[in-house]
Amino acid sequence: MKDRRMKFDFTTRFRETWRQAWHSFQNRTTLRKIGYIAVAFIGVSVSGVLILFILTWTGALGHLPDKEELKAVENPLATEVYSADSVLLGRYFIQERSNVNYAALPRHVVDAVIATEDIRFFEHSGIDRKSLLRVMIKSILLQQESSGGGSTLTQQLAKNLYPRRRYWLFSMPINKIREMILAARLEAVYDKEALLALYLNTVPFGDNTYGIEAAAQRFYSVHAAALTVDQAAVLVGMLKATSYYNPRLHPERAVQRRNVVLAQMEKYNKLPHAEAAAAQALPVKLFYNQISHHSGLAPYFREYIREELEEWCKQHTKPNGKSYNLYTDGLKIYTTIDSRLQQYAENAVDHQMAGLQKRFKEHWGSKDPWYNKPAVLENALRRSERYRSLARQGLSQEEIVRAMQEPVLMNVLTEEGEKERVMSPYDSVRHYLRFLQAGMLAMDPRQGAIRVWVGGINHHFFQYDHVRENTRRQIGSTFKPIVYAAALEQGVDPCDFVSAAKTEYTNVEGWKPENTEENYDRKYSLTGGLAYSVNTVSVRVLEKAGIGNTIALAHRMGIESDLPAVPAIALGAANISMIEMVRAYTCFVNNGKTTTPYYITAIHDHTGQSLEVFPTPDKSEQAMSPETAQMMVEMLKHTVNEGTAASLRSRYGIQNDIAGKTGTTQSNADGWFIAMTPRLVIGSWVGADDPRIRFRKTSLGQGARTAMPIVGDFLHQVNNDSRFASISQARFPALYPSLAKKLSCDLYRSDSNMFQRIFGKKNKEEKRAFGEPENEKKKKGGFLKRLFGR
Template sequence: MHKIREWFTAMKMERLYSKQQLLVHYFNTVPFGHNCFGIHTAANYYFNKKPAELEVQEMATLIGLLKGTSLYDPERNPSRCIVRRNLVLNNMCREGFLSLDQLHTASNTELVLASQKEQQPQIAPFFMQYISGKVDEIIAAINDKKKVHINPYTDGLRIYTTIDSRVQQHAENALKMHLDSLQKQFDAEWNQARWNQNKETLLQLLKMKKYSAYKKVIFALNNDSAFTPEIELLLEGMKTDLTRLHAGFTCIKNTGEVLAWVGGRDFRYAQYDHVKSTRQVGSVFKPIVYVTAVDQGVNICNYFKNDHRSYSDFDDWEPRNASNNYQGEYTMKGALTYSLNVISVQVLFRAGLLDVLNVANQMGITTNIPQVPSISLGTPDISLYEMVNAYTCFANEGKRVHTKYLKRIFSKDGVLLYLERSKSNKELFTKNVAAIMTNMLESAVNRGTARSLRSNYQLKGAIAGKTGTTQNQSDGWFIGYTPKFSAGAWVGAENPGIHFESISEGAGSKTALPIWANFALNLQNDPDCAHLLEGVFSPPTAKSLRCLNQSLYLERK
């Protein structure tokens, strides 16, 4: 049906425009990478020339980009770009547009790009991309109410956001530093031998990605005789693309202001925002299960059997612990500290599945969550932004704080057009319930799955948080908070089928937690930001503390 619609559209356009007009329109609008749309912008960006001034090899370079702006990016992948450029030149010669001498000269010409002017990098580009939609809505409402015609892009508006440029820079540096190191480790693991062992996985992923040249590559993978230097280069580029690790990080002040928002490694090359995108959350969802149970009065003094059991009402589902250890009994605090899956399921059934879903929604998770008990292990796909928002409820002593992005918008003449109004916070849990949860999550940092914050990174002060690792180590998470802010990190490849082989390398404590840790160290070493790590958490009541301070584990009687 889609192809039929395309055919009708093409027929209609051919009746309205000549092929020359269609080609001109295409070249004036098509993307060439690096946010360049149209041949004029691309010629200026890559070669500092007008289209009419381009030499033939430069024209071929730009045409070659249309096959894949990332795959053949001349700045990031010059060798691959040259192979593609020379293919275009060969086609031009075959069609009679170049002589053999011209082909030889152009093909052997070095790829020379214009030295790009040093530009002031945009602060928090992923955040700016997100709030541009919010600004559009606000200005549209003003235009409608006041019967004016303000253009948010051309009318010189002054827009003040909640982003703190220093905190943002610390977040970007922390993410990039760790991701660069982790990528080297990941590349070493995904060597040729690993690809040879996972040929079927590679074929499936290439089909899913729908690369423009994937049919050629798949044919070559199944027919060794079809391999050519071009196919080999294409395949290597696709493997590099598939094994590229991505990450997201955001920091929200406990009063609601977004201080930092890093949607990926480099906005210039990939604009997909990993703060707002959804991925399987793993164990970072467990605190939502636990707080529901605590709020409903499940006794935190009780011990739960660390049993491997089957649930007949759910197709004999058998949840397992990551460690495959099923000994002894644990308190809720102990089970959350060591992230025991089988006890999380028991806690979910004590709390009630529908009640957990309701609490998750009240805490700010608006993504639809399936009504299945496996959510207690973190099977839902939820965004990093939503999860960090949810954790702010613990940091804010049980209150749901409304997230703030914008402060004020002025016209170019200084007229106030918009002022963010404070909204009242909604109490979801009592102070003591929130304090109990913080005590449990401090234990995860001090002695549990996030203990490397203390042992490896030597971070001091009040910190609570939880790691998360999904099936096959496809996603790594860490969300942590202090008395002043909540922040979270996610790391993973674009496709969950590409992941670290072992949990010792791919756990959230190894992939995501270091970003949070380095961010906190950056704040600690900055006199203007160190105050964000100050303060203490409010303690639970004496009665609650007696239960929380008892042994986390008992030997099975």
């Protein structure tokens, strides 16, 4: 029994030992297999990386800049537009970017970047070998976007200069290899300070801002050299995730990230503990500057010259044979705009239009200004970008309407400025239809230099320019001076008194011009008819001048728009642009000679080297006689002194030597005022983009109440600036005695006798054909006639 038990134990132990040995053999085989597989995998991966490296190095996977090309690397630089007084008006750019030299960078900006982004920057040669393995595992093998902190500043710079490309499944490893190769080449070409400056000039900071200088100006309205420690930490903190840590969008996150940056600076002995703690305790306070294509002075003007500058760039080449690029070559454009006058003009438009918009809103009350014209809203909806975008997607009308009524978060222009509001695109169109617009232009009448250009009330929300040639509106009574000048050119005596009687012109479909006042019982001299803008008199003056002669004179004065050969042209029925009208008025100040507007004086490259200088235009012709021009200036002085523009002096205290003309079109759709001083001719216009939207009362919508106050406000600011004494104190030349004698007569006379003045005169309406000479009444004698006269 005992022997049998011993035999069983031996057999069991033998079997167990054999089983363990067999399992041990199997485990070693498995491990060996795993080892073989691992070695094979690593071999294939390394071979694959090596192959990708060779293909990338040789340029088989796309052009890779060599050292020579990297030596000439230049950042895309915004083109800058300058005023005549050397003030930066604005920029043209794809990305908002400005360069700053390393020497101009505060030490704490450099320390913040190094401590946070690449503490061994000054030790490695472009690739941080200590982090390379982590980068390979995360980015190359695991195909993760994050590099795990392994990318050096030089590699990030390579990515900024040469953005990543798409390589299907191998995008991440190939791009990482490209960046490492480029980093090594960059380190061989530039020293560390130059690389760091290049990095800080190219890195994105959010809000379409690139480079530390542009970021400092955007978020703090200072140059990079003036950034404080906490401000620098906020900006550097954004580099981890420009949107997530944007202090404008997420101030709480920005505070947390800033404190991390400050802690890193303290950790690596870049900042004493006390200073770090003090900076961490500060709130994030921005001085945000909305830099955009719309920012800066004269945005409508800069947009106007953009097309001309793009054409110039196409026709001119750089030393390397390539054409200039307006958005990347950092050109410097010098213009005739005066920044101080431009600022005063924009101030005047902002101030006056704010008050006018308030009156317009009160005038209509709860009603929409188009309440009886539904087509106005319908047309505006169809013109909106949102509607057109939906239509391009092939949506039905019903689907478009439904989408247009869905509320979204948007930036909206309000009476208090730009605000974020939840509003449907449909309601935003209705909202903007209620806005009145304005345009203003000022030109040197002697040389034609454009000094002021304001195309609208807000370029960010309203890009339509109301100054340029292709924006034409009815010009109302501002055309009358051309009619009167044509009459003088035809030999009409300025002291010939013209009847203001109401007349129906039988050959013009019974057209019956009317006056804004009941002054049909008067006769006006040419000066009086112009000063008081009497419609019936102006039509009769047009008859004396001749429609053909008037149109020909207008064209000689610089008006290129088509002018209808109809009697209503005397009242401003033509559609003409602001720039054409201001140019025409310069003839009066310029002794009858035309003036060619110009606005660009020179173009330089980014180093300041002159590429082209534009001479003052010398094209000039005698549009009218000097005598006619001088008399017109004298006659138009009466408009300001005692006529329709008299409030320019009484309300704004404008004592300048000034002449001008107001204008109001049918149903108050357009209000105009054009003023002339010896040094500036100034035009202003007010109205809605859709002329069907307007004031219902002439007392509110006439040019003297809408457009003229803008000029008054502008001149008031100019007069208070001693630097512009040459404008405010300038005087028109004294009128020759012979011409003064020609104009020496009353502005108007009564066209009735004493009994008619006492007991009232019934104004009989005349009927005759336009252009037909007026029948002279037979002279009647009699006691009363001899006693009282006419």
